Amino acid sequence: MEALNINLLHPQQRVGENMSRWQQAGGGTALRIATKDTAALVPTIKDADLRGLGGSGFPVWRKWEAVAKEAANPDKYLVCNGNEDEPGTFKDRLLLEETPHQIIEGALLAALACGINRIVFYINPDLTRSLAALKGALAQWQDGELLQLASNALGKPVKMELVPGSTHYIGGEETAAMEWIEGRLSAEGKFPFPRGKPPYPAQCGIYGCPTLINNIETLAHVPAIVRNGAEWFRDLGIGQGAGTKLYSLSGDVLHPGVYELPMGTTLRDLIYVHGGGLLSGKPLKAVFTGGPSNTLLTPDDLDVNMDFESLRERGGSLGTGAMIVVSEGTGMVKRVAEYARFFAHSSCGQCPPCKTGTATISRLLDRIDTGRGTAADLATLETLCRMLPGSGRCHLVNGVVHLLDSSFQHFRHEYQQALK
Amino acid sequence: MKRGLSLQAALAAYRPDAELAPVPELDDPDTLLNSYHPDHLRGSMTKLTIGPNAGADCQRELADLLQAEAFIDEADLAGAQVTDTDVLVVGGGGAGCAAALAAAERGARVLLVTKLRLGDSNTVMAEGGIQAAIEPGDTAQQHMQDTLRAGHHAGDPALVAAMVGDGPEVIRWLIHQGMQFDQTASGDLHTRRAGGMTAPRIVHCRDYTGLEMMRVLREAVKQHRGIEVWDQSPVVELLSNERGQKCVGAVLGSLTDGSMRIVRTRSVILATGGLGRLHLNGFPTSNHIGATGDGLVLAYRMGARLCELDSFQYHPTGLVHPPHLYGKLVTEGVRAAGALLLNAHGQRFVDELQPRDIVSAAIIRECREGRGIHTDTGGVGVWLDTPRLERSQPGMLQQQFPKLLARTHHVGIDPRLEPILVHPTLHYQNGGVVIDVNGATSVPGLYAAGEVAGGIHGRNRIMGNALLDIIGFGRRAGIAAAAAEHDRGPKKITLEHVNRARRDLTLAGLPLTQRAPRILPAYTAAGKDIWKP
Numbered sequence: 001m002e003a004l005n006i007n008l009l010h011p012q013q014r015v016g017e018n019m020s021r022w023q024q025a026g027g028g029t030a031l032r033i034a035t036k037d038t039a040a041l042v043p044t045i046k047d048a049d050l051r052g053l054g055g056s057g058f059p060v061w062r063k064w065e066a067v068a069k070e071a072a073n074p075d076k077y078l079v080c081n082g083n084e085d086e087p088g089t090f091k092d093r094l095l096l097e098e099t100p101h102q103i104i105e106g107a108l109l110a111a112l113a114c115g116i117n118r119i120v121f122y123i124n125p126d127l128t129r130s131l132a133a134l135k136g137a138l139a140q141w142q143d144g145e146l147l148q149l150a151s152n153a154l155g156k157p158v159k160m161e162l163v164p165g166s167t168h169y170i171g172g173e174e175t176a177a178m179e180w181i182e183g184r185l186s187a188e189g190k191f192p193f194p195r196g197k198p199p200y201p202a203q204c205g206i207y208g209c210p211t212l213i214n215n216i217e218t219l220a221h222v223p224a225i226v227r228n229g230a231e232w233f234r235d236l237g238i239g240q241g242a243g244t245k246l247y248s249l250s251g252d253v254l255h256p257g258v259y260e261l262p263m264g265t266t267l268r269d270l271i272y273v274h275g276g277g278l279l280s281g282k283p284l285k286a287v288f289t290g291g292p293s294n295t296l297l298t299p300d301d302l303d304v305n306m307d308f309e310s311l312r313e314r315g316g317s318l319g320t321g322a323m324i325v326v327s328e329g330t331g332m333v334k335r336v337a338e339y340a341r342f343f344a345h346s347s348c349g350q351c352p353p354c355k356t357g358t359a360t361i362s363r364l365l366d367r368i369d370t371g372r373g374t375a376a377d378l379a380t381l382e383t384l385c386r387m388l389p390g391s392g393r394c395h396l397v398n399g400v401v402h403l404l405d406s407s408f409q410h411f412r413h414e415y416q417q418a419l420k
Numbered sequence: 421m422k423r424g425l426s427l428q429a430a431l432a433a434y435r436p437d438a439e440l441a442p443v444p445e446l447d448d449p450d451t452l453l454n455s456y457h458p459d460h461l462r463g464s465m466t467k468l469t470i471g472p473n474a475g476a477d478c479q480r481e482l483a484d485l486l487q488a489e490a491f492i493d494e495a496d497l498a499g500a501q502v503t504d505t506d507v508l509v510v511g512g513g514g515a516g517c518a519a520a521l522a523a524a525e526r527g528a529r530v531l532l533v534t535k536l537r538l539g540d541s542n543t544v545m546a547e548g549g550i551q552a553a554i555e556p557g558d559t560a561q562q563h564m565q566d567t568l569r570a571g572h573h574a575g576d577p578a579l580v581a582a583m584v585g586d587g588p589e590v591i592r593w594l595i596h597q598g599m600q601f602d603q604t605a606s607g608d609l610h611t612r613r614a615g616g617m618t619a620p621r622i623v624h625c626r627d628y629t630g631l632e633m634m635r636v637l638r639e640a641v642k643q644h645r646g647i648e649v650w651d652q653s654p655v656v657e658l659l660s661n662e663r664g665q666k667c668v669g670a671v672l673g674s675l676t677d678g679s680m681r682i683v684r685t686r687s688v689i690l691a692t693g694g695l696g697r698l699h700l701n702g703f704p705t706s707n708h709i710g711a712t713g714d715g716l717v718l719a720y721r722m723g724a725r726l727c728e729l730d731s732f733q734y735h736p737t738g739l740v741h742p743p744h745l746y747g748k749l750v751t752e753g754v755r756a757a758g759a760l761l762l763n764a765h766g767q768r769f770v771d772e773l774q775p776r777d778i779v780s781a782a783i784i785r786e787c788r789e790g791r792g793i794h795t796d797t798g799g800v801g802v803w804l805d806t807p808r809l810e811r812s813q814p815g816m817l818q819q820q821f822p823k824l825l826a827r828t829h830h831v832g833i834d835p836r837l838e839p840i841l842v843h844p845t846l847h848y849q850n851g852g853v854v855i856d857v858n859g860a861t862s863v864p865g866l867y868a869a870g871e872v873a874g875g876i877h878g879r880n881r882i883m884g885n886a887l888l889d890i891i892g893f894g895r896r897a898g899i900a901a902a903a904a905e906h907d908r909g910p911k912k913i914t915l916e917h918v919n920r921a922r923r924d925l926t927l928a929g930l931p932l933t934q935r936a937p938r939i940l941p942a943y944t945a946a947g948k949d950i951w952k953p
Contacts, residue, residue: 087662087912254923279922280932331498338912371499418499 004274007236007244008220009260014098017136022101028146030223034109035153041113042068045222047230049242054081054172054215055290055319057308063212066202067114070210076116077211079181080107080219082123082130083165083172087342088288088322091246092216094258096123096130099220100137104160106219108150109226111158114212118159120185122177125164135162161185166192169346173394174213176348178206193350194394217246238264241307245318251287251325252279264305267297271325282327286410288335290319294399295406317402332411333418336404337365343400353391357384358400365404368418378415382408422790424800425764427741427841430793434766434839436807443768449778456781456788458701458734458844465730470924471720472862478729481700485713486720486729487925488936490918491656492671492680497915500671500680505531505648507901508670508683510655510715511691513541514630515870515890515897517637519689519859522898524646531683532647533672535654535692535710535939539638542693542707542871543890546630547751547823548614549622550594550891551884552587555611558619560584567885570616570775571850571878574728579876579893582857583885586892591623594891597636601625602820614756614883616775622884627751627821630887652676654714654939657918658688658722658866661907664916667722667866668907673939684911687865687901690715691894694849694871697941704747705846706738709944714937715872719853721921724861724868728851731879736761736779738845740801742831747845750804752776752883754821758812762803762839763791769802777880780844793841801843806835848886850877859897865904869897 005011012025019027034041046061067076080103084092095103107119121138123131138160141147151157165171166180168191175195183190185206205211221243225233234242241264250256254276261270267287271277278284287297294317297304304310311318326335344362349355364381367373385405389398408415425433446452454460459479466480470487478486507523509516512534520532534540553563563584568575591609595601601623602610613620625632641647652675659669659682669684692715696707705711720726737750755761755772761779763769763786770782783802786792792800810817817825817836828835852874859867870890877885925932 252919254926256923279919279926329493329495331494334494334498342912366502369499370501 003262005260007224007260008095008099008102008217008246009258013102015101016098017100017133017140019101019137019140026227027101027105030226031105031108031146031150034112034226035149038112038153041109041226044225044230045113048225048233050218050221050225050233051308052215053217053245053321057318060214060218063202063214064110064113066200067116067210067212070203072115072117073209075118075209076114077206077209078107078111078114078116078119079174079177079206079211079213080119080121080216081172081174081177081213082121082127082216083177084127085124085169085172086320086322087339088248088250088324089320090248091258091321093127093130095216095220095246096127097133100134102223103216103220104137104141106222107160108147108158109222110212110214110219112150112153115154116212117154117156119161120181121160121162122165122181123162125167131164138162168192168348170194170348170394170396173396174201176394177213178211182206191348193348196393236262237307238262239305239307240264240309241305245306245321247306248320248322249275249325250323252282252327252330253277253325254279264307264310266303266305267323268302270306270323275325278325278327282329284325285328285330286326286332288324288326288403290317290322294319295402296410298410331369332407332414333365333369336407337362337369339403340365340400343396347396351392351397353388354397357388357391357397360384361400361404368415371418371420373419375419378419421788421800424787424790424792424794427793427795430764430803431838434803436805436811438766440760440768443771446770446774446778452781452785453777456784457777458703458784459731461701464701468729469928469930470921472723472725473720473729476729479700479732481698482695482713482716482729484934485698485717485936485938487930488717488934489922489925489932490721490915491673491935491937494915496680497671497682500682502682502684503531504684505529506686507531507689507898508533508685508687509689509691510670511541511693511870512536512538512649513691513693513870513890514543514633514637514887515894516689516691517641518891518894519691519869519898519901520647521637521640521644522895523902524644526899526902528646528902530647531650531685532641533650533653533655533683535652535675535714537651538641538649539634540708540710541634542711543630543887544634545706545708545749546633546887547627547749548753548756548883549612549624549629550591550633550887551621552591552623552888553584553621554588554591554609554623555620558621560587562618563587563621566617567882568878570882571880574878576875578857579855582896583876583889583892587888590888590891593895594633594636597640599625599633599636612753612756614752615773615779616882622753622756624753627753627823633887653681655718656680656937656939657915658718659684659913659915660722660917662912662914662916664914664920665723666864668911669913682913684913686906687867687904689859689867689869689897689901690719690853690872691868691870692872696846698938700732700846703734703844703846704738706735706747706749707846709941712938712941713849714939715868716852717937719861719863719866719868719872722863722866722917723920724863724866725854726852727854727874728879731850732846733776733848733850733881734780734844735847736776736783736844737804737842740799740841740843741795743795743797743799745827745831746799748827749845749847750824750840750842751821754804754806754809754824756883757809757816757820759809760805762805764793764802765791775880775882783842783844787843795841799841799843801841803839804842805839807837807839810836848881850874850879850881855893857896858900859893860900867897867901869893
């Protein structure tokens with residue numbers, strides 16, 4: 001238990017909008033350190049092995065380096081992605097509510113590292129309390145000493161803006177986010193359609209400017225790394241993992257909630273030590289990881305370390321760190337059908353395979369779930385699982401397929417039982 | 421309890437023409453209530469430990485149900501048929517029908533589900549009438565004051581104002597639906613004055629007002645194209661969104677084949693009625709067989725706030741004799757028409773037109789202190805002096821209370837010649853689910869109307885306000901539910917609120933063995949083993 005909430009969610013950090021209390025707890029020191037030597041930032045982050053915690057697990061330094069290399073055209077943008085909308089993920093909203101200054105400092109550090117002068121906080125408007133907290137916090141930074149310090153170190157003024165998102169799930173995809181933000185900044189009003197890649201945002205993002213997009217949790221880690229050093233951060237992790245991770249635990253557990261634990265904590269520790277075990281003492285059936293766009297874990301995976309590498313080795317994925325626990329007695333077909341419905345509804349519709357593919361999957365699953373499905377329907381689903389991956393501009397369609405495929409792997413018998 | 425006279429001895433001593441001493445002065449109604457009203461029985465109250473009312477007083481047997489485990493699990497939903505509708509109305513009594521009609525009139529697709537059959541309800545048992553301030557000289561303000569005062573000022577003034585304001589319109593609407601009311605010789609609506617009222621305000625149809633009301637409502641519902649009715653389909657659990665914070669549907673269990681069906685909807689209106697069949701504190705009840713408080717259990721688990729869970733109405737005049745009619749109602753209309761209450765010694769002991777809780781407490785006092793009349797089968801009660809009423813107004817019983825005469829005629833009692841033995845019977849749940857003037861509960865998507873809703877009658881209801889309440893708030897809930905907006909995004913239906921309740925139960929160290937809602941009383945054949953042990 002001693003490893004719980006040691007960094008991001010440390011009680012000293014959870015001061016909400018109160019800037020002076022945050023500064024008393026050491027807030028702002030990282031920024032002062034960094035302004036003295038901005039070139040050291042990227043190597044430090046590389047050393048710390050900080051990953052993209054919005055789901056990709058992509059090394060942060062590589063994105064940073066790419067943006068840092070580009071010339072400003074005339075600006076460079078940073079998008080702090082807080083469009084959290086995945087079922088089962090509720091970590092960014094907590095960070096925004098309780099530690100907004102930490103996030104702002106992290107964003108400024110990223111800006112210093114990459115030479116960015118425009119920072120956009122892109123927040124899901126349904127998270128009204130997060131939005132209010134960040135708004136209140138940002139107001140205290142404007143014209144403040146710390147922001148001036150950053151602007152001086154950068155050589156031009158840093159502008160920070162708050163842009164509420166579109167309420168669309170797809171708006172969390174990085175190119176879709178840029179599309180929406182462009183629309184909002186120019187008041188044109190665009191739908192957040194994902195763009196094709198390449199060019200990657202690092203070369204050509206918002207208004208064609210080099211753009212860095214990082215998740216809120218990722219950025220929140222940066223100040224502590226700068227303050228305490230890369231080695232300190234790496235040592236927080238267990239096994240192959242570095243640092244800490246916010247796990248959103250939900251479903252049939254006694255104590256659902258957000259737990260900051262060392263990266264690489266086992267599923268068993270999360271569920272049985274921190275989560276208090278399963279409700280009514282039922283056996284564990286499965287865990288939907290990283291939000292449902294990823295794979296399923298089963299009781300066999302209880303002792304796997306939950307970091308990006310270890311899960312990838314098992315054919316799984318950590319994703320956003322959401323763990324939706326499902327106990328014995330839950331119908332998997334119904335659950336998967338519900339998620340498929342979510343994705344079918346969330347598809348933006350610009351890529352035909354995704355638009356029709358997700359809708360077909362959802363329809364077939366509903367049919368099987370309500371006892372009207374046939375063996376042919378099941379076969380169609382399996383064919384779709386092979387056909388669809390990679391057929392869309394973004395990863396949405398892959399997400400459904402991963403989940404479906406994974407449920408076939410572990411719970412095929414339930415699908416067969418439900419057939420007519 | 422001290423023993424009074426036997427039924428035979430009391431009957432032999434009874435004289436319809438005996439001189440009566442005036443009623444002794446009631447010095448302190450609160451002392452009377454505290455000493456004798458069943459709500460104040462020692463050991464009948466406990467405190468709730470989980471849920472939105474944690475820490476509040478609650479009747480013990482009800483608390484056990486509110487803090488019980490759900491009937492179903494996720495596993496029961498696998499393979500269940502899913503039906504989509506705009507508004508789901510739970511309950512086929514007066515409030516449910518009024519809500520369904522109001523919602524359907526506004527273009528919503530309505531599914532009305534009922535545990536037994538459409539019209540199997542307490543509405544049909546309402547005998548006395550329905551209140552509305554329609555007489556010259558009477559005002560809605562007076563109606564409101566009477567309601568609040570009789571409810572010991574525990575009612576929500578906004579709700580009471582809404583109800584009394586609806587009164588005349590409700591009567592007009594009912595007449596338009598085809599309901600018949602008794603009229604005066606000149607063709608005006610005939611009104612009576614009943615306990616706790618400052619003016620005659622009860623509009624009625626003989627002594628079967630509720631039955632007549634249900635007749636027209638049932639016809640209107642059956643005829644409406646926008647309303648589908650499913651009988652024998654009790655709700656065993658509500659469904660919530662993925663955060664367990666909004667009601668998005670319900671799970672129905674079929675009483676005919678035991679299957680489960682899922683209904684997805686924009687809004688759910690609970691009109692499930694009361695809980696008399698829980699027989700709180702061992703009392704008999706005037707309620708119908710399905711009145712098992714399901715709505716309270718479902719709403720509480722969903723996170724809706726309840727109120728006045730320690731306050732119930734015991735109707736003063738339930739039949740004691742013969743035993744198979746134990747607890748059945750003799751309408752307050754008889755007292756309103758002038759019938760007196762006499763103890764075993766032929767003495768009056770209370771002003772019969774006091775509010776119901778006071779009259780009930782007074783009857784219990786007489787019985788407990790040895791002035792009651794005992795039957796061979798263990799019943800005890802006091803006289804409702806109908807022969808004296810008949811002597812003063814010959815033919816009046818026949819004309820105004822045909823239902824009473826028919827019922828007693830079957831068992832060989834003629835109330836025109838011999839008095840009726842009565843004792844308080846569990847009649848009404850004063851509190852219930854907290855609602856606003858639109859019938860909305862504290863949970864989005866969940867509405868409540870009728871007896872299951874609380875806050876209107878305070879801690880004691882006066883006669884005639886129940887029928888007004890069910891139509892007035894039934895229609896209000898129907899209108900609001902039909903106007904509820906669709907959710908953005910795909911409809912996700914979960915049992916997250918059940919999980920939340922399970923967590924609370926586990927953390928509070930309460931057992932997970934008892935299951936609720938009760939659906940049917942445990943003493944019925946079907947109620948013993950519904951779906952799960």
